[in-house]
Amino acid sequence: MSQSEFQSDFPRSNRGWRASLASVLLGASVATTGAYIAWNPSSPLRQQAQAQLPPTTSVTPVQNTQNVPIRDPNFITGVVKDVGPAVVRIDASRTVRASAPQGFDDPMFRQFFGGRIPQQPSQRVQRGVGSGFIVSQDGRIITNAHVVAGSDTVEVLLKDGRRLQGRVVGADPVTDIAVVKVEANNLPTVKLSNSDQIQPGEWAIAIGNPLGLDNTVTAGIISATGRSSNDVGIPDKRIDFIQTDAAINPGNSGGPLLNDRGEVIGVNTAIRADAQGIGFAIPINMVQRISEELVSKGTVQHAYLGVQMVTLTPEVRQDINSDPNSGLQVNEEQGVLVVRVVPNSPAARAGIRAGDVIRNVNGQNIAEANDLQNIVEQTSIGSDMQLQLRRDGQDVNLTVQPAALPASNADEQG
Template sequence: MSQFDYPEAETASRHSETQLTETPASHRSNRGWRASFASVLLGASVATTGAYIAWNPSSPLRQQAQAQLPPTSIAQAQNVPIRDPNFITSVVQNVGPAVVRIDASRTVRSAVPEAFRDPRLRQFFGGRVPLQEPSERVQRGVGSGFIVSQDGQIITNAHVVAGSDTVEVVLKDGRRIEGRVVGSDPVTDVAVVKVDETNLPTVKLSNSDQIQPGQWAIAIGNPLGLDNTVTAGIISATGRSSSDVGISDKRIDFIQTDAAINPGNSGGPLLNERGEVIGVNTAIRADAQGIGFAIPINTVQRISNELITKGSVQHPYLGVQMVTLTPDVKQDINSNPESDLNVTEDEGVLVVRVVSDSPAAKAGIRAGDIVRSINGQTITKANELQNVVEQSQVGSNLQVQLRRAGQDVNLTVQPGAYPVDNSDQQG
């Protein structure tokens, strides 16, 4: 038996068996081959007629056949779109001028350790420890970005410009323009840079809620200092949570793509086949190949608008660590001798820890509680809870339904402002 399966061959065999069953050898006669010959002639006649109809548009048969078709079918048949085999080239030519390189630099000061300033320590080393003044060095980083307005608003990643003293934007035509950071949000890794320039080329933005796995994905950026690099692939998945990606301090549902993304691609656009931005390239898995992640452009638009108008973004949070419950997770927790939790449910979102003095703690949520719904919306996964909280407002009321020791508990929680410097909270 071959390791390959040929369904066409199996289908042909089954047809042969059916014909033998319907026409046993003992009943073959002249009528059989005459009928077969007539069928062949009939088939040739149909084929010839069909060729005539197709070849002669004015033939009565063709006009009669078209009359039996709906007008839309005729129009569709006459206007079948044919994909340009060089559509990626067209995308790059149209979008490339709006993709920029971002050179960010920051000054790092290294002070002499305080212990070396102790005279007793210097005496112990015979005065051989030099007491130098604090030294400074400049760190430089390269990232990508794309222009969203003709007056110079540029989207990039927060980590590209984090802590930078100076930002220089390099256009594809070689122009270098000094930029300034309008706002940066490390929670979603979105930043906005502004340059004082007009009539700049811009990108078109898509609706990232409509993308589907399997669609084309095109990345443009400056990986490893190689300017204007283009890579292409597909959308591998959508809705990857920060825990899936391994970036627990981010509150995003990522787009996964196999278009090659490398250091320096960060902040650059991920495009669809029409050249519209569907995401911002932001992360890769160092332990894998062909797995990159982008921030959905709908999230980027929401965050960038707040950065432009307010300079910062407030993220609501409850102050809990949580995990999506499954029968396996339940068994692992209950069989762990170091766990203080006794899980009785097979689904929902388990509160593993409540941060002290957090909104959740003030509302009475406890470790071991299982969140079943918020404001009437059923919650079955941790990222669903995080998304509901993220879409709420600081200080608003959230009606939370819990299961606690087999009983239903209803609480009202008011989300607080997410503390950016605390990276171990997810909701």
């Protein structure tokens, strides 16, 4: 403390000094009186004080009835020990057939170059590394569809060092989920959570094999839920993603995203190349539904309308109306704008047109393209969907029956 600070703590006038002294003296007199009463039991003052006290009552100690758990600072270590043995590395290989560059098969080319034409290999093997996790003791494994897509062989490496040959039971490119089976028993398994209950701010732990670095653990929080495939940048998928800042890199694909109790809440699947600290996982509730259908049927059927659509905002409306090549003039300010209708699709057969603005489906108001996509995904193939839309300033009601999504139209939004 400097001299000026030290001096400022003292009274600056005799009056203040005297007041301070009076306070000290008053305190001393009270303390002295109290000491006298306590020292002399027969004093009149003590007897008078006792007469004024309320009757003595028993005091019950206050107990903690909330039972608030104390967080173990090493809880992530415990999660990794419990779940780590059930997380696997998946090595997939596929044969890619290559052809000579266009024109090299031309006889004139060969006559000119003779035997100096470079010989292109007829085929080559591509290898990829991903992650997965075991959900049954008899060897059922969940991973991403893109990890095993087109693979000729799948090899599964367990944390204990065992290498097992895997067989792809089924893969669904629309939701990017695949099921792999290995022949083994008594394997370690994970526990699954309810992804509908997770909230932003909760813990998120990722285990996988990023960049071939086996058994890598990263941690963070749930940054957001319900991120649409358009938000993530992969509009051909029909997923509401979990967003996390737990580090996810190539090779993490197919691995589990866990909560603080070591339960799987999602399957790590995507990152944004233009950002850091942003990764995405498929909610485990959707994964369970898709994987069960893959096991029972080998494939998954998705309902399909045959439209490309966009959420209508004032900015979108202005961009479309000011673009002479759009071929559309939009008068509505909100809803889901149909940008294109696939020929011979259910939407085309029902009379839906480009430029229509869908406002209500089956009595449910919709404001975003993702809302319509989710409704279509949950609708049974062949069942009726009642659409209310705006066309040229008029209300139009249509009935459309979704069909099964053709493989060639997997990039359509609805």
